[in-house]
Amino acid sequence: MTRSGALRYGAAGLLVVVLAVLPFVHRSVGGLLPGPINSPGSLQVLALMLVAAAAAITLDLMFGYTGLMSFGHSLYVGFGCYATVILSNNPKLGFALGVPLAMVLSVVVALVGNAAALRLTGIGFIMATLAMAQGFAIAVERGFLGSGGEVGVTFARGVLPDPLRGVLNTRNVYWLALALVVVVYVICALLVRTHVGHVWQGIRENPLRTKVIGYNVYAYQMAAATISCTLAAMCGVVFAIVMGGANPGIAGLHYSLAVVLMVVLGGRGVLWGAALGAVLYQFLNLRLPSLSSSDIVTGLPEILQIPLSQPNFLLGVAFILIILFMPGGLASIFTRLTRRATSKRAGEPRDDDGGVPATTREPNLVS
Amino acid sequence: MTAAPANEVLPGSVALSGRAVNLVIDGHHILVDVSVDVAAGEFLAIIGPNGAGKTSLINVLSVATPPTSGKVHLHGRDVTGLPPHRVARSGLGRTFQTSNLFLGRSLLENARLAANGRDSRLRTGFRRVLKDDPVTERAREALDLVGLGRRPDRLASELSHGERRKLELAMVLAQGANVILLDEPMAGVSVDDVPELVELIRRVHREQGKTTVMVEHHMHVVLDLAERIGVMHHGAMIAIGPPDEIIANDVVQTAYMGEPL
Amino acid sequence: MSTFLLIIISGLGLGSLYFLLAAGLSVIFGLMRVLSFAHGAFLSASGFASWMVLRSFETPSTPQLLLALVVSVLTGGAVAYLAEVLLVRPLKGKELEQLLVTVGLGMVLVALMAGIWGPDEHLIPRPVWLTDTTSIAGAPISNSRLLLIGLAGVVVVGIHLILSRTRYGLIIRAGVENSAMVSALGINVKRAFTLVFVAGGMLAGLGGGLAGTYYGGISPFLGDGMLIFSFIVLIIGGLGSINGALIASVVLGVSQSVANYYVLNGIGDVLVVVLLVATLLVRPQGLLGQKERLI
């Protein structure tokens, strides 16, 4: 390994250690979190941020690296989440069997769903994933298969193991979410460095060419999408534990879009960027409602109060600004600092060739 | 107009052949009963007016386009209708008339993907890509051969038009195919690079015994390299034979060459 | 019989509404390759504009209704104009970014409307004749529905005329492929893009004005609720094809209505998704979409 490589591994390891000891840090961070860092409220927010990060990383694998723009990630996260709760609530299965069974079913759903969606390319793929996710969302909202409709389902009493239940055990839940991120990140980071990972990036740039030099594009796309969606379902399992249940909020178009926004916000094609974007998005999403009902905002003149009291307003504005002024997402700030002109990272827009910058070509909407 | 001479069967095994190939798109007859055999190790050039169907023939022979009727054989095996990646793995490589590259990836990565395509298996693919892979080495060599080896880290999108043509060529070389289809490899290559590239193609053909089919409008390049020339017109192969015979053909002269500049 | 007619015509009305939104989307996508997720918000905003005009009247007269429609069309155009100039144009050529920026814009606009006017539905007063029913073969058909169907027809014809009689259609289609080359032919392609986007916005504006009077109310979420159906209409019809969108709107509206009545209430939504998936699998380019040549 090169020096800079060792440095990066070192930094990443350090970050994980720091995150792991947060539940022992009794410090306030000035209103950013609902209380001291180790309070259950703060840890809950942090855990949700970590789960979002993991979900965004999985999407980045298929979207950022393979060029498969999915608007249906909510299907897989949602399925993992609902399957975990519903199966675990079945007294014959319980949590210990419910979770593995949910994962097995998720793999099947990922295989079937992607096998169908990948028959289409470009915008067709976007719409197919969107439609399948929408179908799932309708099913969930109508309460099919005991999904509880609008209200959702919670783990029945006594189903969740004690260490994962109750406010005081939020720190265990937090560690679980941290482990999820680490596992998902490591898997994805290793994958994109393999031969297969390079082929994925080739497919992102030019699927036709990839085919003609001897790669089975469909098989490679299937691999990327299935791995991504299975890992997404795993995020759903952890989400169920963090939330103590499942609700339709995770199954709809809104959530699918949110994951896409997270990835773009952070910088697609950069795994840690996607994670960063997710952390930021989820943080704003969870904390802005408190901010907007805080005295600072309610004390403002009404004209300012209106937009500020709507979290989606601020999120949307932040998102638009990133797209307009930081095409590589948040990650590009760092890459720009560390890499010079010879940077191999695609994504720097070229304004001169009247065409489309390399990474933004994919998915080619005009298939 | 002279009838096309029967496509004589050459000694040695036939590497690539199209039999009675027809291609009809939207009611337009684009390839008309084209039959062509390319012997192993042979260099066949295809010429013909614009729109004669040369690129379409290359597309059919490389199975990128399925023919409406007729068969394509590679090393005696019927490959009609197979997916392009399968055929590429059995040793068929091609370039595109309009450069078709991985624009957002580096030159080395473009060549590397080509070099790795042949023996890639999803099963064995989950190993890390290393800087000193044999595959990477092959990719570097190919870049060196076409004269793009100096800055392999540049993005393909940064290349000028002519450089992109060279990268196309490097990719098919890196691929290590034993049957190569080249579609206008010299279009846009600067005058003083042409001799070198011609030399390169000749060397690859001779030394590595590659079967080569080339479509090209530069007659001196064609005459320099080809062992046999096929002439296409209105979708049909109207003549095929040794260069001097073809060059003497009246139809070729009037329909294709026109008056020399 | 009269019930059957009622169900069919109500399906047609629904289809017309889908079409008005889908037409704007289709014009924008077909020409500019921008799939606008903000279009639902454009519709809601225009609906609010017509509400602002009409709310002061107890029962507005027909000219007042027309005024409200004009205002909502202009609002749709104005919002779209700003969106194009400020957000879409700077991202020229980056299809994905353009799509995403409209997602952001949609969020912002809906949140803004909810902040200003609250999340609840506001009632829009309507002229008496619009809320009356006309009896067609014994079926009581709401006049607002007939108006909607009529206007959808007018819009189809209008779009066709504009695209076939002017060069704009050509310019935009070419500009999407390669806008630099279009300007290298001496054409002000930026202006053409803006015009198309504004035209799409005006169609959403018309949809907003009509949806308001049709439903009798407007809320910030009205447009977004319809957006997903319009997307589906677009895909089934073939992206970028106005005629395809028309056919798909009618098919969807009517079959939704029929399924809801004759099969099971609420099954219509599910049917729509099923139709979409079937279309994608059987004919991915949609009913009237075109396939591209790859090599």
Add this chain to the structure above:
Amino acid sequence: MTAERVYGDAGPGLGGSILSVRDLHAYVGQSHILQGVSFATRPAQVTAILGRNGVGKTSTLRSVLGLMNHTGVIEFDGRQISSLETHEIIRLGLAYVPEDRDVFHGLTVAENLRLAERRGLAPDYDRVFELFPELRNRRGQRAGTMSGGQQQMLSLARALLHDNRLMLVDEPTKGLAPRLVSEFVATLEQITAHTSVLLVEQNLAVARRLADHVIVLSEGRVVLDGAAEDVLADDSSIRRLLGVAADHEEG
């Protein structure tokens, strides 16, 4: 609009240079692609830009047309055009044939040509169809389905539809069959009786036949600027020149 007024107007530059470029620099990202290119073209003359792949020939043309960020002085007919937008520059009476053909794949041949029509000017379809009868037969075909050479014809046809004051032509004969090359050269020769041409060409025979004036570029700089008969005397001399140019850079 602007086009009608300026077009055909005997501007102040008549007799002098029609296009003059001074100290043109262009950057893409960190690379300095044009490093101070200067030259001038004369009315009714063909100026050929030669050079190896990647030296900046295309970039020079694109800069003139405002399709690329650049600095330096570009005057057309004595008027600074650097600050104009591309379509405004074109309307001054220019035509451009790009190296990649850049025909609009989704449009038919007829639509491609219609798009190239200029407001207020009569398009000369006869000239175009006489040169490329193929295009007449294929009017209804979508350009994207045409063969490479046919697309090249269409790309040329767009520029030949009107009489222009200056044509910027980037490798016009690339991909054309030999017979068409000579026909095209003949047409261009007629046109140059009243139109200036800035030509990038790799086919030496074509360059020799058409060019009055030659500029050789190397690594973003003009290394040679002279009359065609001197520079293009024979194949070996031009090869030597291009070679020298390259050495000059490296030395």
Add this chain to the structure above:
Amino acid sequence: GTGTTATETVTVGIIGSYTGPISNFGPAWEDGFRAGLDVATKGTNQVGDVKVEIQVRNDNSDPTTGLSVAKELLGAGVRILAGPASSAVVVPVAQLAIDNDAILIAGPTGSSDIDGMGAGIYRTSPTTPQLNTAVMQAAAARGAKTLMYIGQDYAYGKAAVASLEQIGPDKGIKVDNVLLPVGTKDFTAGIATALAANPDAIFVGWAGEGLPQLFKALADQGGFDKSHIITIGPGRPQFESYAAALGDSLDKAELITYYAQDTMGNEGEKAMNEALKRLGLKAPIDHQQVEGYLGALMVVKAIEQAGPSLKVDAVHKALAGAKFETPVGSVTIRPEDHICVQPIFGYAMEKVDGEHRLKVIKTYAAADVLSPVARTIP
């Protein structure tokens, strides 16, 4: 208040929707709570020597945020949560409260899932079955033999159908239903289906968006003439749209609800309105304030009798069977499942000074509308 003698503090964590689709619920409920606290503590915000503090959190009408703020409050030592309205928020928060031995007083929620869920779980609004019983009585009074329910196809609508089907047979009424998806905007088919069954009475249980369209379709197809229409009275923001939607049929519809905004004229209402005025809270008065008011009375009673530690059992002992005087009259908490035993009213809508308001025309006594216990607290 003086507050100087306070030795202990109880913090009430109010969770409400201040943004999101039901953003008008949160502020109004909180106002009502403050008013109730003011009345019950005589302006001191102190119960004996226990000081009552309020911390307010916004759940953005979304369960993820709702659960986070609930954890935050419980983690910070809050023992009593109050106010969440959205069903999707209430249920997981109730589960959390049970897991942590805390108290939850739910706001205006339609969900019946929390009834009898735990000894620490309470509500401030009547349940769907209570309203449905009143509806059934109204239908029976008209001599109806068949009743058609038109409502939303989700948890609330399904629960309503279940309870109607349970109550119906007692009154000799056959119940049928048409459930439509929540987002429905075009009611033509749904109404046609409903009318095709020729019901004697139709109960429109639709809540929220789409109601005007529903009435319009009903009127277009002659529903008001063919059948007796009963419906749940609207919240204040919907008065005008309701009236406009019903149009000429306004006096043909029978309205059932549990609070006639601002017109009850009893002691509870006077006390609440005065307190609201005193505190400078002037959001238009709706049922949310009434519920918040009741919530505060319950909190004060709990502290009085169970002490500031608010042990679940002790609170249950204090509140089970307790009786409160509120703007809707007296409300008793049923010990078995903690539902609010309270009267339901029949109203008419009338126009006064260019504005519509409700007028009580009939009272269904609390005992008459009481539904059987569906689930007993474990």
